[in-house]
Amino acid sequence: MLYFILAxxxxxxxxxxxxxxxPSLPDRLVAMNSIGVMFLLVLVLLSYYFxxxxxxxxxLVYGVSFFINVLIMAKYLKKPGKGxxxx
Amino acid sequence: xxxxxxxxxLTLALWFVLAGKVNIHxxxxxxxxxxxxxxxxxxxxxxxxxxxxxxxxxxxxxYYIFLLISSFIYDVFISAIRVSRHAFEMKPSLSSxxxxxxxxxxxxxxxxxxxxxxxxxxxxxxxxxxxxxxYYFIHWIxxxxxxxxxxxxxxxxxxxHLIAKIFD
Amino acid sequence: xxxxxxxxxxxxxxxxxxAGIYFLLSTAVGLIRFPNLYTRLHAGSKCLMAGGISVFMxxxxxxxxxxxxxxxxxxxxxxxxxxxxxxxVIASFDNNYNxxxxxxxxxxxxx
Numbered sequence: 079m080l081y082f083i084l085a086x087x088x089x090x091x092x093x094x095x096x097x098x099x100x101p102s103l104p105d106r107l108v109a110m111n112s113i114g115v116m117f118l119l120v121l122v123l124l125s126y127y128f129x130x131x132x133x134x135x136x137x138l139v140y141g142v143s144f145f146i147n148v149l150i151m152a153k154y155l156k157k158p159g160k161g162x163x164x165x
Numbered sequence: 166x167x168x169x170x171x172x173x174x175l176t177l178a179l180w181f182v183l184a185g186k187v188n189i190h191x192x193x194x195x196x197x198x199x200x201x202x203x204x205x206x207x208x209x210x211x212x213x214x215x216x217x218x219x220x221x222x223x224x225x226x227x228y229y230i231f232l233l234i235s236s237f238i239y240d241v242f243i244s245a246i247r248v249s250r251h252a253f254e255m256k257p258s259l260s261s262x263x264x265x266x267x268x269x270x271x272x273x274x275x276x277x278x279x280x281x282x283x284x285x286x287x288x289x290x291x292x293x294x295x296x297x298x299x300y301y302f303i304h305w306i307x308x309x310x311x312x313x314x315x316x317x318x319x320x321x322x323x324x325x326h327l328i329a330k331i332f333d
Numbered sequence: 334x335x336x337x338x339x340x341x342x343x344x345x346x347x348x349x350x351x352a353g354i355y356f357l358l359s360t361a362v363g364l365i366r367f368p369n370l371y372t373r374l375h376a377g378s379k380c381l382m383a384g385g386i387s388v389f390m391x392x393x394x395x396x397x398x399x400x401x402x403x404x405x406x407x408x409x410x411x412x413x414x415x416x417x418x419x420x421x422v423i424a425s426f427d428n429n430y431n432x433x434x435x436x437x438x439x440x441x442x443x444x
């Protein structure tokens with residue numbers, strides 16, 4: 079089970095290249111979104127590695143808060159002054 | 166009064182199932198929460214239910230929801246295999262274009278469901294929605310000619326009929 | 334008999350995990366190699382969700398029918414609903430506000 083967790087963490091590190099290098103803002107947002115979902119999967123698999131089923135609750139709360147995080151960043155990074163919702 | 170009592174009993178039973186044990190503290194906290202919920206939501210819930218009280222249509226709707234979810238999961242895996250094959254090619258050649266199509270759905274919920282459906286299936290992403298003229302702007306990949314555009318539009322209209330049967 | 338049953342279940346769960354890791358790796362490679370923003374969105378929505386679903390299916394197979402597997406199903410349905418909304422918000426934010434992507438491809442120019 080440990081090797082699966084290490085493989086998912088390796089995928090997240092590979093994705094972090096796009097966050098550093100990405101030429102525009104939405105590229106970085108997409109990469110951040112996929113990194114968040116990958117770490118949610120890591121949290122679920124860790125509950126099987128340590129054999130403590132209470133860790134699934136941590137993953138549930140993390141998933142809810144992460145979605146709101148992405149939405150607020152997408153609202154915040156808009157260009158101002160063109161009549162968006164967040165003005 | 167009868168409605169409020171019914172909702173109170175149902176939510177209290179759900180509370181005991183979720184809490185997992187029967188205790189005096191658990192019962193008091195559950196009674197407070199369930200009374201607040203039953204006082205707030207009694208009228209709205211039953212007006213929501215009474216619209217579709219036909220029993221036969223209900224089972225048919227469950228069958229359509231099952232069809233929708235199964236085709237959803239199947240399409241997600243098919244399109245993921247297609248995109249992952251592009252990712253490991255030597256020279257990725259994604260022939261992409263932007264198309265707009267017209268819908269006949271009128272409800273807001275069904276439009277939201279169709280947007281979710283388009284984003285996950287057959288190499289397409291919904292970019293924008295024009296509220297006045299009911300156009301979707303869609304970004305495709307794997308389009309090599311004009312024939313494939315018609316094939317993919319037929320696929321979307323098939324999903325559209327399924328969604329129209331559920332939300333109407 | 335019970336031991337045999339458990340080992341068969343573990344085998345299927347590991348097959349699901351390996352499929353999920355293949356999809357996640359294709360997500361990372363696609364995000365690095367694809368030339369344009371919208372094609373990166375394709376990689377970030379479909380491959381990511383397929384990997385997530387297969388990992389969750391493997392966990393449910395390991396768990397069996399219990400209260401924990403219901404929580405896993407709740408997380409899976411929540412991801413299923415919210416991830417296309419996030420992708421759609423990012424795509425529409427790029428489309429409406431004319432943030433020009435700085436990497437052009439040949440297909441975009443003769444569109």
